[in-house]
Amino acid sequence: xxxxxxxxxxxxxxxxxxxxxxxxxxxxxxxxxxxxxxxxxxxxxxxxxxxxxxxxxxxxxxxxxxxxxxxxxxxxxxxxxxxxxxxxxxxxxxxxxxxxxxxxxxxxxxxxxxxxxxxxxxxxxxxxxxxxxxxxxxxxxxxxxxxxxxxxxxxxxxxxxxxxxxxxxxxxxxxxxxxxxxxxxxxxxxxxxxxxxxxxxxxxxxxxxxxxxxxxxxxxxxxxxxxxxxxxxxxxxxxxxxxxxxxxxxxxxxxxxxxxxxxxxxxxxxxxxxxxxxxxxxxxxxxxxxxxxxxxxxxxxxxxxxxxxxxxxxxxxxxxxxxxxxxxxxxxx
Amino acid sequence: xxxxxxxxxxxxxxxxxxxxxxxxxxxxxxxxxxxxxxxxxxxxxxxxxxxxxxxxxxxxxxxxxxxxxxxxxxxxxxxxxxxxxxxxxxxxxxxxxxxxxxxxxxxxxxxxxxxxxxxxxxxxxxxxxxxxxxxxxxxxxxxxxxxxxxxxxxxxxxxxxxxxxxxxxxxxxxxxxxxxxxxxxxxxxxxxxxxxxxxxxxxxxxxxxxxxxxxxxxxxxxxxxxxxxxxxxxxxxxxxxxxxxxxxxxxxxxxxxxxxxxxxxxxxxxxxxxxxxxxxxxxxxxxxxxxxxxxxxxxxxxxxxxxxxxxxxxxxxxxxxxxxxxxxxxxxxxxxxxxxxxxxxxxxxxxxxxxxxxxxxxxxxxxxxxxxxxxxxxxxxxxxxxxxxxxxxxxxxxxxxxxxxxxxxxxxxxxxxxxxxxxxxxxxxxxxxxxxxxxxxxxxxxxxxxxxxxxxxxxxxxxxxxxxxxxxxxxxxxxxxxxxxxxxxxxxxxxxxxxxxxxxxxxxxxxxxxxxxxxxxxxxxxxxxxxxxxxxxxxxxxxx
Numbered sequence: 113x114x115x116x117x118x119x120x121x122x123x124x125x126x127x128x129x130x131x132x133x134x135x136x137x138x139x140x141x142x143x144x145x146x147x148x149x150x151x152x153x154x155x156x157x158x159x160x161x162x163x164x165x166x167x168x169x170x171x172x173x174x175x176x177x178x179x180x181x182x183x184x185x186x187x188x189x190x191x192x193x194x195x196x197x198x199x200x201x202x203x204x205x206x207x208x209x210x211x212x213x214x215x216x217x218x219x220x221x222x223x224x225x226x227x228x229x230x231x232x233x234x235x236x237x238x239x240x241x242x243x244x245x246x247x248x249x250x251x252x253x254x255x256x257x258x259x260x261x262x263x264x265x266x267x268x269x270x271x272x273x274x275x276x277x278x279x280x281x282x283x284x285x286x287x288x289x290x291x292x293x294x295x296x297x298x299x300x301x302x303x304x305x306x307x308x309x310x311x312x313x314x315x316x317x318x319x320x321x322x323x324x325x326x327x328x329x330x331x332x333x334x335x336x337x338x339x340x341x342x343x344x345x346x347x348x349x350x351x352x353x354x355x356x357x358x359x360x361x362x363x364x365x366x367x368x369x370x371x372x373x374x375x376x377x378x379x380x381x382x383x384x385x386x387x388x389x390x391x392x393x394x395x396x397x398x399x400x401x402x403x404x405x406x407x408x409x410x411x412x413x414x415x416x417x418x419x420x421x422x423x424x425x426x427x428x429x430x431x432x433x434x435x436x437x438x439x440x441x442x443x444x445x
Numbered sequence: 446x447x448x449x450x451x452x453x454x455x456x457x458x459x460x461x462x463x464x465x466x467x468x469x470x471x472x473x474x475x476x477x478x479x480x481x482x483x484x485x486x487x488x489x490x491x492x493x494x495x496x497x498x499x500x501x502x503x504x505x506x507x508x509x510x511x512x513x514x515x516x517x518x519x520x521x522x523x524x525x526x527x528x529x530x531x532x533x534x535x536x537x538x539x540x541x542x543x544x545x546x547x548x549x550x551x552x553x554x555x556x557x558x559x560x561x562x563x564x565x566x567x568x569x570x571x572x573x574x575x576x577x578x579x580x581x582x583x584x585x586x587x588x589x590x591x592x593x594x595x596x597x598x599x600x601x602x603x604x605x606x607x608x609x610x611x612x613x614x615x616x617x618x619x620x621x622x623x624x625x626x627x628x629x630x631x632x633x634x635x636x637x638x639x640x641x642x643x644x645x646x647x648x649x650x651x652x653x654x655x656x657x658x659x660x661x662x663x664x665x666x667x668x669x670x671x672x673x674x675x676x677x678x679x680x681x682x683x684x685x686x687x688x689x690x691x692x693x694x695x696x697x698x699x700x701x702x703x704x705x706x707x708x709x710x711x712x713x714x715x716x717x718x719x720x721x722x723x724x725x726x727x728x729x730x731x732x733x734x735x736x737x738x739x740x741x742x743x744x745x746x747x748x749x750x751x752x753x754x755x756x757x758x759x760x761x762x763x764x765x766x767x768x769x770x771x772x773x774x775x776x777x778x779x780x781x782x783x784x785x786x787x788x789x790x791x792x793x794x795x796x797x798x799x800x801x802x803x804x805x806x807x808x809x810x811x812x813x814x815x816x817x818x819x820x821x822x823x824x825x826x827x828x829x830x831x832x833x834x835x836x837x838x839x840x841x842x843x844x845x846x847x848x849x850x851x852x853x854x855x856x857x858x859x860x861x862x863x864x865x866x867x868x869x870x871x872x873x874x875x876x877x878x879x880x881x882x883x884x885x886x887x888x889x890x891x892x893x894x895x896x897x898x899x900x901x902x903x904x905x906x907x908x909x910x911x912x913x914x915x916x917x918x919x920x921x922x923x924x925x926x927x928x929x930x931x932x933x934x935x936x937x938x939x940x941x942x943x944x945x946x947x948x949x950x951x952x953x954x955x956x957x958x959x960x961x962x963x964x965x966x967x968x969x970x971x972x973x974x975x976x977x978x979x980x981x982x983x984x985x986x987x988x989x
Contacts, residue, residue, distance in 0.1 A: 287587050289960055292970040300855025326609055329619045341598050342632060353614070353621045359602050359630055360609040362858050367961055369587060388595070388962055389588060 114274045114281040115226045115252035117379050121158045122226065123251075128155050128180035129199050131206070132227040134173040134269065135216020142209050143177075143218070150202065151184030158249070160241050170232030170240050173216060178226055196278055200304050217269050220276040226252070229272045234259035256375050258283040271309035275316045278304065278324060279377030282316035285406040286370025286391040294318070297363035301325070315372050318364045323376070330382065332357060334431050334445045337366045338387035373404050379436040387428045395424040395432050395440065402434050456516050460547040460907055461524040463516040467492075469538035472512050476530035476539050481916040481928060484524040485539075488515045514539060520553050527902050527909040529918045543907075560830040561736075563912025563922060564903045565727065565867070565893060566822050568834045572870065573841040573979055574877050580973030580988055583960035592950070592957035599952055599964060600668070601888035602861045603718055604630030604787035604814040611811075628811060629787050631717060634661075634669045635888030635964060636878060636948060638895055638941075639865055640694050640722065640791070642676025642701075644735050644744045644755070645826030645912070647929040649937075650899055650921040655682065656934065657941035658690045665942075667949060670717045672890070675733050675757065677701015677747040683708040688716050692789075695778070696722035697732050698757030700748040709781070718814065719778045719788040723761070726823030726840070726866035728832040729793030732757030736827055738915030741924035775812045789815030793823075794838035794866065802847045806856045815861045817890060818843055822867025824893035826922055827913030840866045841884065845983050848885025848967060857885070857967060865890035870905070872897075874944075875951030884983060885967045896921050898944050899937035 122130065133143060147154070158178045187195055203221040210216045219227035230237045238244055258273035265271070273283035288294065291311035298305040298317045302325065305317040315337070322333045339358040345351050358365075368386025371393040375381050383393050383404045395404050396411045398418045405411045411418070426432050429445040456462055463485055477487055490513045497504045516524060524541050531540040553560050583589045590597075605628035613625040638658060643651045654671055661667045668690075675696035682688060683705065693705060693716045724730065735744075735755040745752060761774065778788040790813060792801060798818055805813040820840025825833065844864040851857040864886040868877045870893075878889045893901075900919040903909040912922035920932035956962065959971045973988040974980045980987035 289581075289583065289587055290965070290968065293965070293967040296852045296967060297855065297857060300853075328614075328621060329616065331619065332621060341596060342600055350620065350622075352623050355630075355632075356607070356612050356623060356627060357609070357621075359606045359632075359858075360612060362602075362606075363967070365963060367963075388590070389960070 113228050113255065113257040114220065114276055114375065115250065115255050116224060116281065116375055117253040118224050118226060118251065119253070120251035121249045122156070122178075122180065122224070125156050125180040126224045128182060129221055129223050130226055131177070131179045131181065131203075131221045132219045132225075133177040133179075133206075133216060134175070134219070134229065135177065135210060136174050139210050139213070139215030140175050140177060142213060142215060143206055146206060146209060147181065147202075151186070152181040152202070153184075154179055155182050156180040160249075162240050163242060165239070168232070168236040168240055170230055170236050172230060172232075172240060175216075176228070176241075200278055204304060204306070222276070222279055225276065225279070225281075226250075227274075227276055229269050231267055231269060231272070254375055254379055254381065256281050256283055256373060256381075268309055270307050273310070273312060274375075275310070275313050277316060277320050280316060280320045280324065281375040282312070282319055282372060284312035284315050284370050284372050285393070286368055286386065287311055288314050288366050288368070288370060290314070290365060290367040293363050294366065312370070314364075314366065315370070316374075318366075319374055321364070330376075330433065331431065331443065331445070334384050334429075336361045336364050338384075338428075338445070339365060340445065371406055373406070380433055382431060382433045383426060384431045385426060385428050390428055393426060395426070395434070396420065396422065397438070397440075402438050402440065404432070404434070454518050454520055454552060456518055457544065457546060458548040458552060459516075459520075459523045460544055460549045461526040461541040462544045463514070463524055463530070463539060464542050465514045465539045467511065467513055469536045470514060471536055471538070473535065475533045475535070476514060479529045479533045479918070481529070481918045481923075481925075482522055482525055482527075482911065482914075483517070484522045485514050485516050485530065487512055489513070490515070520549070520555065523549065523553075525909045525911050526907070527911070527918045561734075561827060561913050562830055562833065562910045563824070563826045563828070564833070564910030565824045565870070565905055566833055566837065567905050567907055567910075569821060569839070570905065572867070573839065574880050575871070576976045576979055577880050577972050577974045577983075577985070579879065579883075579955055579959060579971055580986065581971040582958045587960050589960055590957040590962060592953040595953075595957065595962060597953050597956055597962050599635060599949065599956075600632040601635035601964060601966075602630050602858070603633050603670070603789065604628055604861070605811050606630055606859045606861070607811065608856075608859060626784065628814065629785050630814070631787060632668070633717065633888075634667050635882065636669060636874070636945065637692070637863065637888065637890040638669065638671035639890035639892040640672040640674040640720065640725075641826070641892050641896070642674030642694075642733075642735075643678070643747055644676040644700075644739060644924075645674060645922060646896070647917075647920055647923055647932065648743060649929045649932045649934050650896065653899055653932070653934045653937035654895055654941060655687070655691070656938040657945070659687050660938065660942050661945055662690050665946065667945065669945060672720050673701075675700050675722060676735075676744070677704050679747070680704060680708050684711045684713065686714050688712060689714040691716055692718040692720050694720045694722055694791075695774075696757055697759065697761045698755065700733075700750070700755065700757070703749045704747060715782055715786045717786075719782070719786055720791050720815075720817065721761075721774050721778065721788065722791045724759075724793035724795075724819070725791070725825065726793045726819030726821055726837050727825035728828035729795060729837050730759055731828065731832050732759045734827040734913070736913055736915065739922075739924050741926075744924060772810075775810070779812050787814030788812065789817060789861075789863070791817035791819060794818045794820045794840050794843040796838060798838070798843050799846050799850045802860070802862075803850055803854075805860055806851060806854065813860050815863055816847070817863045817865065818847065820864070820866025822870055823865060825912070837866075840864055840868075841881070842982050844881060844886050845884045845969075849984070852885075852967070858887075861887040863888050863890055865892075869894040875948045875955065878948075879952060879955040880972060882964050882966055883968050883971050884985075885969070887964075887966055894944075895941055898940040899932060
């Protein structure tokens with residue numbers, strides 16, 4: 113689960129980068145030392161009170177730590193880019209540190225973003241962390257949650273959706289059979305494009321590359337991952353740009369079937385599908401909540417009273433974006 | 446009794462022996478007329494025959510002089526096994542038979558001349574591609590596609606592709622707009638009909654290929670392109686709209702370029718591309734070779750040369766480094782067509798191909814539009830046999846290495862990789878092409894298969910391969926006006942068209958099970974091999 117635009121426990125620290133860790137005691141010490149050595153000052157810490165009742169299906173780590181830090185002093189006047197770069201490097205360094213010593217996992221390090229991942233029965237995981245209680249500690253306006261990870265390969269925490277990099281969160285339903293070619297290309301695009309424990313990480317890295325690195329408008333994401341066929345391109349007024357994109361980023365084309373659900377730094381959420389082999393996705397909501405769900409039964413559980421006639425089932429060429437004001441935009445590629 | 450002359454050449458020393466049955470032969474003379482190598486002749490032989498002509502058997506033995514077809518005892522007129530005699534014989538009375546005891550290689554260098562021939566490498570019979578299969582089949586969660594009904598985008602780039610962060614985009618109202626010219630990139634069919642010149646081929650064979658290309662484009666909308674080869678092009682074709690389907694080649698001899706340059710102001714459309722040929726897989730390090738026997742009047746006219754052996758130098762003049770080639774050749778070729786036509790380079794596969802590719806990838810002018818690597822199993826119209834059989838480099842691992850070198854730098858796809866030299870050697874070009882694409886090629890080129898579709902009977906077991914002699918029995922690789930008429934242009938073009946359409950369907954039949962509607966360039970995870978060494982070298986899954 114990734115939560116963004118946090119309230120409750122973290123309401124006062126929205127601009128302070130929040131580190132989400134699952135680790136051993138030794139791991140916690142390693143991270144503490146690292147952060148201290150690198151001039152990060154801890155300003156807040158929340159450690160969930162866990163419910164260790166017998167019979168829960170969960171492979172729990174010893175510690176779950178959520179800490180807000182102040183940026184090092186030397187970055188006081190640094191640009192947004194420099195700060196973002198430091199947060200990424202720090203998360204990667206912590207991840208490497210923990211991985212090398214097999215002492216835990218670092219999922220995200222970003223202001224106003226919290227990540228919690230664990231292996232087991234999703235209901236029991238929620239019980240363990242007290243997510244069923246309405247205690248008001250963990251509150252967020254935007255939540256991306258997935259209750260099933262890749263079951264095809266080894267079960268590892270880093271392979272569990274959603275994935276996160278520099279303010280971009282993504283989870284997916286389905287698979288990406290252009291994994292190898294995506295991965296081989298992405299590896300050289302950004303030092304943060306690592307892991308590749310799941311073929312769905314490709315979707316996130318491309319989202320980040322198109323929006324954050326190339327700074328292209330969001331509509332071009334769809335043109336990168338599922339480019340229009342050449343025949344269709346010929347009749348488009350923007351053919352020149354689209355063809356240039358298709359040929360330059362051919363190695364980022366994905367191949368389904370899959371559906372993607374993304375959360376962006378500006379608190380909007382989006383969804384789109386592979387262009388030829390769909391996985392289901394539906395968008396529905398009421399006055400207060402809008403949700404994107406990979407199956408309609410999910411919507412029916414959390415929003416049973418919504419106007420179902422307004423549900424949106426995006427097609428293979430469609431992108432749906434929900435902005436912070438809960439306005440829903442949909443457009444065709 | 447004569448003295449035994451053991452050093453004299455006899456039929457038993459030759460690679461092929463003619464089996465002739467006097468009982469079946471009607472002495473029509475067709476075989477002698479059809480044999481372009483002058484390997485057989487009609488002669489009288491005194492033989493013992495037993496005949497019986499009455500109603501009851503009354504056998505009588507006689508010695509009679511009877512006409513027979515005899516093979517010549519001559520290296521110069523050695524039978525090449527083309528089988529034209531067998532093909533034309535109305536009575537199945539004659540055929541060439543391979544002679545396992547041939548001493549040809551020992552005898553054919555008399556006078557200090559090297560053995561020359563056309564065709565392909567005859568030594569390497571093992572094929573890596575045949576030990577690889579498409580092993581990643583989509584089932585269950587990722588369903589296969591329907592090869593018959595799904596729409597596939599089977600196209601490959603030809604031209605210099607810019608990295609995304611170098612695209613000259615400006616943003617206006619949420620739209621990206623190109624603000625400057627980018628290098629030209631043509632999306633073409635991933636199968637290029639490769640460089641066979643007018644000269645190496647008869648005009649009729651070249652025309653058959655050009656005709657097939659035109660038909661595939663105009664009627665079937667398959668954007669197949671052909672390369673002119675180093676021998677110029679007919680001026681009428683250069684002035685026609687069909688030029689857009691042709692890539693013009695320039696090689697070290699620059700043959701035909703006087704006419705090409707003079708035709709430029711009259712061109713209505715741009716050619717599909719320019720290919721600078723540095724080397725070819727069949728005879729790396731050697732220039733083109735057109736023996737005088739094939740330099741007919743029209744070849745002299747197109748190339749602007751006298752009747753003589755036309756030997757292109759092994760190197761382009763004034764070229765001593767890749768950097769210089771980039772600067773001089775690419776620049777001038779790009780400039781000639783005002784940077785509207787992609788310019789690619791063709792090299793023989795070599796232990797150094799990766800360095801060359803790296804160098805081109807890093808060239809700051811971004812003007813190399815394609816890297817063609819030609820493997821040892823590539824064909825040729827004429828070469829020294831020692832080059833054909835003993836020099837060169839296998840194409841599969843070399844293509845893979847080039848691709849992975851680009852991957853390492855994040856530059857894959859920027860200079861499209863085209864692989865050839867043995868593609869389609871077994872007649873199954875689509876399977877070869879698909880596997881090469883999964884290993885990192887953007888597309889493939891092939892030549893030999895085309896002339897086989899025109900009727901060439903040569904193979905990798907020493908059959909015919911007489912492309913260098915001017916005596917091609919099928920009218921494909923000769924300029925002899927009597928022989929070229931043997932080639933039915935329309936039939937040859939039709940065969941090429943049919944084969945290409947089947948190739949296209951077979952590509953779908955391979956893309957569908959792996960679930961891809963676009964070419965899976967670099968999708969090595971789709972392949973498995975039953976050979977551990979191949980798995981390790983190519984970085985694909987081993988299976989047994």
